[in-house]
Amino acid sequence: MPYTVTRRLHNTFGKKVSRYLSYKKAKKMCNEISRGMMLLEARYLRSKMSHT
Numbered sequence: 001m002p003y004t005v006t007r008r009l010h011n012t013f014g015k016k017v018s019r020y021l022s023y024k025k026a027k028k029m030c031n032e033i034s035r036g037m038m039l040l041e042a043r044y045l046r047s048k049m050s051h052t
Helices: 003-051
Strands: none
Touching: none
């Protein structure tokens, strides 16, 4: 295989790996944010309910 073909394949593989890793990182971030929002909402709603 010529050098350019192997470089192209490696570049494609690298792009796929980086896309997969960035997807996992974004998903983890989203889960952490939604968990924090749920805790905040629960605390806020609980305090609202006790005052009424």
